[in-house]
Amino acid sequence: MYLFFLTAPTWFSKLPILSDRIDPMVMDYVVWPLVQIGALLFVVLTLIAYLTLAERKISAWIQVRIGPNRVGPEGLLQPLADGIKLLLKEDLIPLKADKEIFVISPIIAMVAALVALAVIPWGAAWGTISNIDIGLLFILAVSSFGVLGIILGGWASNSKYSLLGALRSAAQMVSYEVAMGLALIGALMFTKTLALQDMVISQERLQIWNILFQPVGFLIYLISGVAETNRAPFDLPEAESELVAGYHTEYSGFRFSLFFIAEYANMLIVSAIAVTVFLGGWYLPGLSYLFAPGSTLFVLASIGVFGLKTLALLYLFFWLRWSLPRYRYDQLMELSWKWMIPAALANIVLTASFLVLGQELGLIVSQNNSLKFSIGGYVFLISTAFIITVPLIWIILGQINQRSRDFNLREVQPLPMNRKVNKNN
Amino acid sequence: MTEITDITHPEIDTNEMILSMGPQHPSTHGVLRVVLKLDGETVVDLDCEIGYLHRGVEKICEHRNYQMIAPYFDRTDYIAAVSNGLCYVETVEKSLALEIPLRAQYLRVILTELNRLSSHLLWLATHALDIGAVTVFLWAFREREEILKIFENFFGARLTCHAFRIGGMTYDAYDGFQSQVKEFCDRFPKCLEDYEIMLNTNRIWLSRTVGIGIISADAAIDIGLTGPPLRGSGIEWDIRKAHPYECYADLEFDIPYGENGDTYDRYLVRMEEMRQSRRIILQALEKLPDGPIMAPKAPKVVKPPIGEYYHSIESPKGELGIYLVSDGSTQPSRLRIRPPSFINLQALRQMSIGHLVADVVAIIGTLDIVLGEIDR
Numbered sequence: 012m013y014l015f016f017l018t019a020p021t022w023f024s025k026l027p028i029l030s031d032r033i034d035p036m037v038m039d040y041v042v043w044p045l046v047q048i049g050a051l052l053f054v055v056l057t058l059i060a061y062l063t064l065a066e067r068k069i070s071a072w073i074q075v076r077i078g079p080n081r082v083g084p085e086g087l088l089q090p091l092a093d094g095i096k097l098l099l100k101e102d103l104i105p106l107k108a109d110k111e112i113f114v115i116s117p118i119i120a121m122v123a124a125l126v127a128l129a130v131i132p133w134g135a136a137w138g139t140i141s142n143i144d145i146g147l148l149f150i151l152a153v154s155s156f157g158v159l160g161i162i163l164g165g166w167a168s169n170s171k172y173s174l175l176g177a178l179r180s181a182a183q184m185v186s187y188e189v190a191m192g193l194a195l196i197g198a199l200m201f202t203k204t205l206a207l208q209d210m211v212i213s214q215e216r217l218q219i220w221n222i223l224f225q226p227v228g229f230l231i232y233l234i235s236g237v238a239e240t241n242r243a244p245f246d247l248p249e250a251e252s253e254l255v256a257g258y259h260t261e262y263s264g265f266r267f268s269l270f271f272i273a274e275y276a277n278m279l280i281v282s283a284i285a286v287t288v289f290l291g292g293w294y295l296p297g298l299s300y301l302f303a304p305g306s307t308l309f310v311l312a313s314i315g316v317f318g319l320k321t322l323a324l325l326y327l328f329f330w331l332r333w334s335l336p337r338y339r340y341d342q343l344m345e346l347s348w349k350w351m352i353p354a355a356l357a358n359i360v361l362t363a364s365f366l367v368l369g370q371e372l373g374l375i376v377s378q379n380n381s382l383k384f385s386i387g388g389y390v391f392l393i394s395t396a397f398i399i400t401v402p403l404i405w406i407i408l409g410q411i412n413q414r415s416r417d418f419n420l421r422e423v424q425p426l427p428m429n430r431k432v433n434k435n436n
Numbered sequence: 437m438t439e440i441t442d443i444t445h446p447e448i449d450t451n452e453m454i455l456s457m458g459p460q461h462p463s464t465h466g467v468l469r470v471v472l473k474l475d476g477e478t479v480v481d482l483d484c485e486i487g488y489l490h491r492g493v494e495k496i497c498e499h500r501n502y503q504m505i506a507p508y509f510d511r512t513d514y515i516a517a518v519s520n521g522l523c524y525v526e527t528v529e530k531s532l533a534l535e536i537p538l539r540a541q542y543l544r545v546i547l548t549e550l551n552r553l554s555s556h557l558l559w560l561a562t563h564a565l566d567i568g569a570v571t572v573f574l575w576a577f578r579e580r581e582e583i584l585k586i587f588e589n590f591f592g593a594r595l596t597c598h599a600f601r602i603g604g605m606t607y608d609a610y611d612g613f614q615s616q617v618k619e620f621c622d623r624f625p626k627c628l629e630d631y632e633i634m635l636n637t638n639r640i641w642l643s644r645t646v647g648i649g650i651i652s653a654d655a656a657i658d659i660g661l662t663g664p665p666l667r668g669s670g671i672e673w674d675i676r677k678a679h680p681y682e683c684y685a686d687l688e689f690d691i692p693y694g695e696n697g698d699t700y701d702r703y704l705v706r707m708e709e710m711r712q713s714r715r716i717i718l719q720a721l722e723k724l725p726d727g728p729i730m731a732p733k734a735p736k737v738v739k740p741p742i743g744e745y746y747h748s749i750e751s752p753k754g755e756l757g758i759y760l761v762s763d764g765s766t767q768p769s770r771l772r773i774r775p776p777s778f779i780n781l782q783a784l785r786q787m788s789i790g791h792l793v794a795d796v797v798a799i800i801g802t803l804d805i806v807l808g809e810i811d812r
Contacts (some may be wrong), residue, residue, distance in 0.1 A: 074574035171455050175477065175793070243568060244640055253794050255462060336640045337568025339794045340477060 022307060047140045048129075055128055059275040060090035062325065069326070070333045100264035105169060108261065112167035117262065117269035120160030124276035127153045131283045132208040134293050134314035136305060142208035147199075150207075150284060151192055154239065157273060158184040161241075164270070165258035176257025179247045179340055186347035187238040193355035194231035197362040198288045201225075203380055207284075211292030213381060220291040223393050227358040227400055229289040231351050233327075236281035238343070240274060243332035247340055282324035286317060290324075293317040349412050357404045365395045452480055455793070459488045463566045463797045466807030470784075470796065477792045482785055486778075489811035497771040502528055502602060502738035505771070510596035512773060513809040515558050517597045518551035518587075519751040520809075525600045526681060527747040527758040531740035532602070539727045540604040541683040546617065546720045547590065547599075548682075549713040553624075554583040555752035556710050560631060563703070563801035567644050572634050579627050582620050589613070603734025614721055621714050621721075628710060635703075645700035649787035649799040652697060659786070660779045663754025664705045665803060669697035675750040687719050699802040706804075739766055753777050753804050773812060777805040 064079065064086065071078030079086035104113055130146045132139045143149060158180060165177020198221045202210040214221055222229045238245040249257030259270045286292060293313035302309035338346070369375040374388035384392070455472040458464035467488035473481040493512055497505045509524045510517035522544055529536065536544075561576035584594040589610055591597035599606050635641045651661070656669040666673055674691045676684045692708035694701025740762040748757035754776025761770040780803045787803075788796045 070570075074571050075578055076574060171453060175455075246568075247794075253463070253797050333571050334634065335569065336564070336635075336638065336644060337794075338640055339644060339792060341792065342643050 043137075044140060047137075051128060051133070051140065052125070055125075055276070055279065056272070059272055059279065060094065062275050062278070063093065063271075064089050065325075066329050066332075069329045073330075073333045094268070097268040098265055102264045102266065103261075105261050107169045109167040109169065112163050113261075114266070116160045116164035116167060117266045117273070118160070119163065120157050120273040121269040121276075123153050123157035123160065124273040124280065127280045128276070130207055131280065132211050132287055132292055133283075133317055134310050135211075136310050138293070138310045138314045139208050142206050144206050146207040147195060147205045147210075147284075147288070150280065151188070154277065154280065155184065155188050157277065160270075160273070161258050164262070168258075168261035170261050172254045172256070172260045173258050176247075176249060176254050176260070179254075180241065180258060182340075183238060183241075183245065183247060183343060186344055187235040187351070190231055190347055190351035190355055191235035191239060193352060193359065194228045194235060195288060196355075197225045197228040197358050200362055200366055201382060202288075203382065207287050207292075210287060211294055214291045215294040216381070217384065218296065219389065220289065220294075222289040224396055225289060225358070225362070226396055227354060227404055228362075229285070231355050231358070232285055232289065233324075235347075235351060236285060237328065237331060238347070240277040240281055240328075242274075242278065242328055244335040244338050245343055246332075246337060247343060278325060278328055279321065282321045282328070283317075285324055286320040290320050350408060353411075354404050354408055357407070358400060361400045361403070362396075365392060365399075457796070459485075463562075464800060465562060465805055468781075468800070468805065468807055468810075470800070472793065472796065474793065477794075479788050479791055479793065479796060482788055482796070484781060484784060486781075486807070486810050489807045491812065493812045494771055494773060497768055499767065501766050502740075502768070505768070506600070506602075507596070507598050510598050511808060512775065512812055513751065513753065513756070513777070513806045514595055515806050516551050516555040516752045517595065518547050518600075519555075519749065519756060521598055521600045522548050522682075523747065523749045523751065523756045523758055525602050526749065527745060527760050528602045528738060528740065530747045531743070531745040531760060531762060532735070532738065534603055534731050534734060536604055536682075536731055537728045538683065538725050539608075540729045540731075542720050542724045543605055543609060543729070544600060545682050545684065545687070546717055546724075547587075547597075549716045549720070550583050550586060550617070551597075552713045552752045553710055553717075554580045554587075556706050556713075557583075559706060559752075559801075559804045563798075563804075564631075564635065566797045566801040567641065569634060569638075569641065572631055575627070575630060575634075579624065582623075586613070586616055586620065589616070601730070601734075602738055604728070604730035608729050609724075614724070617717060618721060621718050624714055625711070628707065632707065642700065644794075644798060645703055645802075646698060647696075648699040648791065648795050649802060650696065650698045651783055651787055655786060656697065656783070659783050661754070661783055662776050662779065663750070663752070663804075664702050664709065665780050665783065666754070667692065668694040668702035668705045670695050675748055675755055679748075681747075681749055683720070684716075686723070687716050689713075689716050699798055702802045737766060739764060748774065751776055753806065753809070754780055773809075775809040775812065777803075777807075778810045781805050781810060 067089070068078045068086075070076075079089045082088040082092045104110055127150050129140050130143055130149055132142065161180045161184075162177045165173040165175075165180065168174075198210075199205065201217070201221055201224055202213040204210060204213065241247075241249060247253075247257075249259065254260070259267055262270060293316050295313075295316045298312060298316065299309070302312055366375065369384075369388055369391050370377060372391070374385050374391050376383040376385075453474045455474055456469065457472055458469040459467040464470060469485040469488065471483045471485065472479055491511075493508050496508060500508075506521060506524055509520040513520050557576045557580040561573040561580070564570075564572035564576070587597045588594050590607070590613065591599045651659075651665070651669055653669045653671050656666050656671065661669070662673070670693055672691050672693045675681070676689075677691055689712045690708075692705050692712070694705050740760070742762055742764040745760045745762070746757060747760075748755050750756075755774065756776055757774035759770075759772040759774065760768055763769040784796075784799060784803060787799050791799070
C-alpha cells in the first residue's frame with residue numbers, strides 16, 4: 012500500500028518522450044523519484060535562500076528599518092549576492108584546528124538537515140517522495156544526527172568560544188530532544204501511525220486538526236522546536252554577545268554557509284513536522300470539494316496548503332527571534348527539565364486517560380487500527396483538552412515550580428523617590 | 437585566585453579555563469579586555485585589562501591653553517560629550533570665580549539633559565542587545581537620532597559636540613530650537629512605553645536581570661560607585677541635588693533609587709532618570725530667560741589664580757570630577773579627571789563572581805562603561 016505513493020502520476024508516465032523508451036517499473040522507482048528529489052532540492056534550497064532575505068526584511072520592518080533593497084528590484088537578488096560572496100570568500104582553516112573533522116562537520120550538519128526532507132509529506136499522493144513506516148522516528152533520529160556536526164565543528168575549531176558553543180549545543184539538544192519526542196506521543200495516539208503521510212490522512216479522515224486535541228503537545232513541540240534549531244530566544248550555542256559566534260566562530264566562506272543553510276533547513280523541517288502532526292498537513296477542510304481528490308490540481312493545491320502553513324510557522328520563528336531577549340544557559344535547562352518534560356508526560360497520561368474514558372462511554376470507536384469519533388466524541392476530547400488538560404498542567408507545574416520562579420513573583424513597582432538626602436553618605 | 441578541586445573524583449585533572457574576553461568582543465563596549473577564569477561556565481575569578489584606548493589626555497592638557505583643552509573633553513566620554521565639556525568649563529569658571537548669565541545656564545542644562553537622554557538611550561540599546569533583545573536596540577537608536585539632530589543643529593557635530601566656552605556659550609539657540617526640543621519631549625514618553633512593553637514584564641528579561649550582579653549599598657560606597665549603579669543599590673546620591681550647579685536648584689525633579697542593587701533595579705533607575713530628564717528639559721524650556729550668553733567679565737586670556745580646584749558634576753554615568761592645579765600660567769600645571777566609568781568598572785569583579793559567562797555580559801552592560809573615559 013505504501014508503494015502507492017512512490018508511483019509516478021499518470022500524466023508523468025504518459026509523457027511521450029519517456030513512455031516509449033523507459034520501462035514503467037524503472038519509471039516509477041528510478042526516474043520519478045529522481046525528478047522529485049531534484050525538484051525538492053531546487054525548491055527547498057531556493058526557499059532557504061529566500062528565507063534569509065525574508066528574515067532580514069521582516070526584522071527590518073519590526074525594527075523600523077528598510078532592510079536590503081540594493082541588489083535587484085526591492086533587494087530580491089540579495090540571496091544570490093550573498094551566496095556568491097560566501098563562495099568567493101577566503102576559506103580559512105585555523106592552524107591548530109583538527110583539519111579532517113573541521114572540514115567534515117559542516118557537511119554532516121547540512122546532510123542531516125537535507126535527508127530529513129525526504130520523508131516530509133509535502134502534498135497528497137505523488138506530492139510526497141517517500142512514506143516510510145518509521146517516518147517520525149526517522150526525522151527525530153536524523154535531526155539529532157545534525158547536532159553531531161555542531162559539536163564536532165565546535166571541538167575541531169580548537170577555540171574556546173567554539174568549544175563553549177558546542178557544549179551548550181550538546182546539552183540543549185539532549186534536553187529538548189526528549190521534550191520534543193514526548194510532545195509528539197499524544198498526537199500519535201490519535202493517528203495511530205508513525206508514517207507521516209498516514210498521519211495527514213488520518214486527520215483528513217477525522218476531518219479535524221490534531222492541534223484541537225493536543226494544545227499542550229503543540230505548544231511543547233513548538234517551543235522545543237525553536238530550541239532544537241538554535242533560534243532565539245534559545246540561540247545560546249551561537250549567542251553573539253557572549254560567545255562571539257559560538258560553534259561557527261572559526262568558520263568562514265562556504266563552510267559557514269553550510270552551517271547557515273542547515274539552520275534554516277532545520278527550521279523548515281521543524282515547521283513542516285509541526286504542520287504535519289498538529290496542523291493537518293496538506294489537509295484543509297473543503298479542499299476536496301473544490302478539486303477532485305487525486306487529481307493533479309488537488310495535489311498541487313495540497314502542496315500549496317502545506318507550504319502556506321509552513322511559512323506561517325516560519326514567520327512565527329522570525330517574530331520570536333526579533334522580539335525576545337535570550338535565555339541563559341541554566342534557565343534554558345530549567346525550562347526543559349522542570350516545565351517541558353513534566354508537562355509532556357502529564358499530557359500523555361491525560362490524553363490516554365481521556366481516550367480510554369471516551370471508549371468506555373461509547374463516544375469513540377477503535378476500528379481497523381484507526382479511531383472513529385461520534386460528534387459527542389469530538390466535543391468530549393476537545394473540551395477535555397482545553398478545559399482540563401491545559402489548566403491542570405499549568406496549575407500543577409506552577410505549584411511545583413513555585414520556588415524556582417520566585418524571581419518573577421516580585422511585582423514591578425514604581426521606584427521610591429526623594430528620600431531625605433543624607434549628606435554623610 | 438580561588439582554586440577548585442573536585443573532591444569526588446580526585447584522579448581527574450580539573451583545570452579552570454582561562455577565557456580572554458576582548459579587547460575585540462561584541463559586548464565589552466569598546467576595547468575592554470576581561471580575563472575570565474571559568475569552572476564550566478561559572479565565573480571563578482576575573483580580571484579587567486584596560487588601556488587599549490589610552491591617549492594621554494591628562495598629559496596633553498598640561499601643554500595646552502585653557503581654551504584649547506576644552507575640545508579634548510569631548511573625546512573622553514564620547515557618548516556624553518556635552519556633560520564632559522560642561523564639567524571642564526565649570527571647573528575653570530570655578531577657579532576664576534566667574535558668574536555665568538542665566539540664559540547660558542539654562543541652555544547648558546537643556547543640552548546636558550538631552551545628552552543624558554542620548555547617553556541613557558545608548559546604554560539601553562546596548563544593554564538590551566547584550567541580553568539579546570535586538571529590536572529594542574534599533575528602537576532606542578531611532579530616538580537617539582532625534583537628539584543627535586538637535587545637537588547637529590546646535591553644535592554642528594553629532595558626537596563630539598562642543599559649544600560651551602569658559603564664561604558662557606559660543607552660540608545662542610538657533611531658530612526653532614525650543615520647538616524642536618519640545619516636539620521631541622512630547623513624543624518621548626510614548627517611546628519609553630514601547631521599550632518597557634518589550635522589557636519590563638518580559639519573563640526572559642526578568643530572569644536575566646533580577647538578582648544578577650547584586651551589590652549592597654555598603655559595598656557600593658566602599659568601591660566608590662556613583663551614578664545609577666549607586667542609586668540602584670538604594671542610596672539617593674545625585675550631585676545635581678546634593679551640590680547643585682548651574683540652575684539645577686531652580687528646577688524640580690526627583691531622584692529615583694532602587695532597593696536590591698541588582699541589574700533590574702539599575703535598569704529601572706535609568707529608565708526613570710530618562711523621564712526625570714525630560715521633566716527638567718521641559719521646565720528649563722519654559723523658564724528660559726532672554727539675555728546675554730557670555731559673562732561680561734570673561735577674560736580673553738585665562739589665567740586661574742594659583743591653587744587647587746575640584747569640581748564635579750553628575751554625568752550620565754556618575755560623578756565626573758576634574759581636579760585642577762593651577763600655577764597661575766595659561767596652562768594647567770596638572771589636570772586630573774575622575775571618570776565615573778573607571779571607578780564603576782571596579783565593581784565588575786565583585787558583581788560577577790559566581791555568575792555565568794552570560795551574566796558577565798549583562799553586568800558589563802548594566803555598569804554602562806565607556807572605554808574612552810576609562811583609558812583617557
